[in-house]
Amino acid sequence: MMTLSGDLLIGGSNVRGAAATFSAINPANGSPMKPSFAGATREQVEKATILAWHAFLVFKETSLEDRAQFLEAIAEGILALGDELVLRAIDETGLPRGRIEGERARTVGQLRLFAKEVRDGNFRELRFDPADPDRKPAAKPDLRLRNVALGPVAVFGASNFPLAFSVAGGDTASALAAGCPVIVKAHSAHPGTSALVGRAVVDAVAACGLPPGIFALLFDAGFEVGQTLVADHRVRAVGFTGSRRGGTALMKIASERKQPIPVYAEMSSINPVILYPNALLDRGAEIGKSFAASLTLGAGQFCTNPGLIIAIDDAGLDAFIEGAATALAEAPAQTMLTGGICEAYRKGVARLSAASAVSQVSAGKGGTPHQAAAALFETTAAAFLANPELQEEVFGAAGLIVRCENSEELRRVVESLEGQLTIGLHADAKDFVAASQMIPQLELLAGRLLVNGFGTGVEVSPAMVHGGPYPATSDGRSTSVGTLAIYRFLRPVSYQDFPADLLPEALRRS
Amino acid sequence: MMTLSGDLLIGGSNVRGAAATFSAINPANGSPMKPSFAGATREQVEKATILAWHAFLVFKETSLEDRAQFLEAIAEGILALGDELVLRAIDETGLPRGRIEGERARTVGQLRLFAKEVRDGNFRELRFDPADPDRKPAAKPDLRLRNVALGPVAVFGASNFPLAFSVAGGDTASALAAGCPVIVKAHSAHPGTSALVGRAVVDAVAACGLPPGIFALLFDAGFEVGQTLVADHRVRAVGFTGSRRGGTALMKIASERKQPIPVYAEMSSINPVILYPNALLDRGAEIGKSFAASLTLGAGQFCTNPGLIIAIDDAGLDAFIEGAATALAEAPAQTMLTGGICEAYRKGVARLSAASAVSQVSAGKGGTPHQAAAALFETTAAAFLANPELQEEVFGAAGLIVRCENSEELRRVVESLEGQLTIGLHADAKDFVAASQMIPQLELLAGRLLVNGFGTGVEVSPAMVHGGPYPATSDGRSTSVGTLAIYRFLRPVSYQDFPADLLPEALRRS
Structure with a gap:
């Protein structure tokens, strides 16, 4: 010892x-630690x-x-x-x-x-x-x-x-x-x-x-x-x-x-995830549940935390949202790394709550004053494109869903993105034509692209890129x-x- | 056509x-060209x-x-x-x-x-x-x-x-x-x-x-x-x-x-060349002649032009200087790329001429008003260390020899150098112990090191580095x-x- x-x-x-x-502070109770x-x-x-x-x-x-x-x-x-x-x-x-x-x-x-x-x-x-x-x-x-x-x-x-x-x-x-x-x-x-x-x-x-x-x-x-x-x-x-x-x-x-x-x-990175219509139709609720698990992992304090969901406003999207919202509602509050990070998270959530054309679709469980609850919001593509602040990372378990009216709007949302560490795609075989048209753009925006998964969990291996264009x-x-x-x-x-x-x-x- | x-x-x-x-200007006669x-x-x-x-x-x-x-x-x-x-x-x-x-x-x-x-x-x-x-x-x-x-x-x-x-x-x-x-x-x-x-x-x-x-x-x-x-x-x-x-x-x-x-x-790079005592003793005049050829190649307008010679003030150095000076005195004036470059070269040569503790040891032949003559100067290590301006590149066929009193002074001159494209060493087998002690330092200062040669002539090949630390x-x-x-x-x-x-x-x- x-x-x-x-x-x-x-x-x-x-x-x-x-x-x-200075001293370390135990973030679970705010008390200083020796030495x-x-x-x-x-x-x-x-x-x-x-x-x-x-x-x-x-x-x-x-x-x-x-x-x-x-x-x-x-x-x-x-x-x-x-x-x-x-x-x-x-x-x-x-x-x-x-x-x-x-x-x-x-x-x-x-x-x-x-x-x-x-x-x-x-x-x-x-x-x-x-x-x-x-x-x-x-x-x-x-x-x-x-x-x-x-x-x-x-x-x-x-x-x-x-x-x-x-x-x-x-x-x-x-x-x-x-x-x-x-x-x-x-x-x-x-x-x-x-x-x-x-x-x-x-x-x-x-x-x-x-x-x-x-x-x-x-x-x-x-x-x-x-x-x-x-x-x-x-x-x-x-x-x-x-x-x-x-x-x-x-x-x-x-x-x-x-x-x-x-x-x-x-x-910083908000690690956008694009949901394709057939994948949503087939397994929207399941993807929503996985998303909630990824979003709340480690209190959302991963660089690769999926903070942004982009999807066409189609039948499967509601199933996704319901799956995610239900899972998040059950998510326990978690202690964040520091009091300062917790406070910044709460401010970020408040900023999303107050933003025009943004509505909250789910909230995780409350906890102690030192803990943070997950939060999920949605907005329209038009609002997202009009307000660049919605792209700013909220470090923690907060997510934003962008509903796009059609594939053209989805494309414009993607083109508006800053550089990212990861971009995820959820796609079934029937979505591959649409997805493959998007990939040459996505390569320019992120260091790692992934299909039917979320970016949390960064493999330490020869083919890993944990990087990406500025400001990632x-x-x-x-x-x-x-x-x-x-x-x-x-x-x-x-x-x-x-x-x-x-x-x-x-x-x-x- | x-x-x-x-x-x-x-x-x-x-x-x-x-x-x-604007028009192109023929630098050999200052006349504008069509179109x-x-x-x-x-x-x-x-x-x-x-x-x-x-x-x-x-x-x-x-x-x-x-x-x-x-x-x-x-x-x-x-x-x-x-x-x-x-x-x-x-x-x-x-x-x-x-x-x-x-x-x-x-x-x-x-x-x-x-x-x-x-x-x-x-x-x-x-x-x-x-x-x-x-x-x-x-x-x-x-x-x-x-x-x-x-x-x-x-x-x-x-x-x-x-x-x-x-x-x-x-x-x-x-x-x-x-x-x-x-x-x-x-x-x-x-x-x-x-x-x-x-x-x-x-x-x-x-x-x-x-x-x-x-x-x-x-x-x-x-x-x-x-x-x-x-x-x-x-x-x-x-x-x-x-x-x-x-x-x-x-x-x-x-x-x-x-x-x-x-x-x-x-x-910018002045491409220092370090001359070791045994090499100078064996073939000082010959190295001097090669140096003059490299310095005047293409009117000295190469990024890898050897603008700085560093040597211990030993018996062989005078033979080097004499060899270089004699060759340079025969070097014809050359047209420089532009009138502006020619003027900047002349100013640089004038600056060296006027610098304290710097003396001119040779000058190339004069030519037309549009041509520039080679110029070779020498100074002491103490003066070189005291005046950082002497490290500034004079683009063209101007060189400066730094006489060092001993190997310790030579080391200090090398340590004072900025990043370079190339550093050359002239060394005989008997110099290798001294040279090998210097190389780990030189690696940090240049993209390419070369032995018994000059940096002009950049091979286009898989093992070439034409780069080097800032400001090279x-x-x-x-x-x-x-x-x-x-x-x-x-x-x-x-x-x-x-x-x-x-x-x-x-x-x-x-």
């Missing part, structure tokens, strides 16, 4: 933060980035096997934390044990998957392009290419994935796999969970004999640590999952640096989940006419 | 621009982007074979222009026939290389991740992935490559290969060359039965067309080769859009030359649980 100190982790050691302190966490000063941030830069020059050249073992050691360390981690995460997030345990399994699996990816070595993209001294009109040089790590990465813990997208989550695992040191700005909603996992990472660094600067964990009651990190010239990329406001603020800082850097911010993410060419995520932290370097002695080892074959 | 009309090419047709007119070219208005730009967007939805789904044939048809069309193209390019750029013919060969080769790359289909990065309905605790979905084209691309013709980085150059070839329509903003220094090649592209579009909106050619006497293009919401990426001021201006516009887009700007380019994760350039215009999309009928054809295998 580890005693939580509330300290920063810099250079492999506990360092007491010298800025303002007090102390924020990092600008000097402490800089200390971490200087150590990261020096560690980087060593870490980027570690062998694939050493790096893979390091990722596996982190996974082992997280598991070894046992119930202490699970209980702290439950207390800090209000999420149930099953969810936390599942997320831990995903986090550990993610680290192991990247260990495998590192051992494979394909991410290096080695290319060999031999010389041809006899080529006319000019001799051809010898060219070889490999991917090289970008440099230290600033990772922002996400409130809604206290393990899988936090201290040792997807961003950290993929950045470390690429050979980049990581400096984590912990999410202030789960600092204890962050500290436990951070200690596991620090222990893995030490056990693997790696330079301690390759990992740091920083706390902050506000935004200054994050802003300082992104502006620091030694930091070369940013991984962020959170709000659109937060993500765009970091994009702005990064673009205004003397040397701009890539920001991989996963920000800051960079629609990337994914933050799955093995492709490693490519965010690499850049190609070409070596021309290098003697073998000077080549990086992986490029030495003749 | 084509009559040059000076018209825009929009939707496959000649359209007279309705904005201000007058008319700039595009905002409405004409918008017409091109609307057509491009509609064409995109068709073009992105063309078969690999159709797209490859299209690229080959453009190559054929450029060759079929024959001497008319060569002569116009010579007149507009002041470059000699051999250079223009070589560049035409490269341009045609580049188009054919991308045709091959398209046929291979590897750029689609197809991934198949099969379902596992029995997996516990949750069934695994079927996931498939492919790369999809980003959308219409704005390409800016470069003054210094009137063929290979202009209308149908590397940016255009790679964007079309990816399935993106291209709207070219012609460089106003070679509008006739641009119009001839543009017509070849338009003819290829028609011959291949593709939608005419996939290509447009726009003229502008100023910057408004470019700015309007980059701000247009239908444009989804930018390819640019030019000045740092121009590139950063486009980056700013792109980042401030409602939906920010990637800008691939190749901007806006995006150090990319290359604008070589087959990897296609990836700039793609993004991954994941398809979950898609029935075969709805899958893109390439992903249908079970």
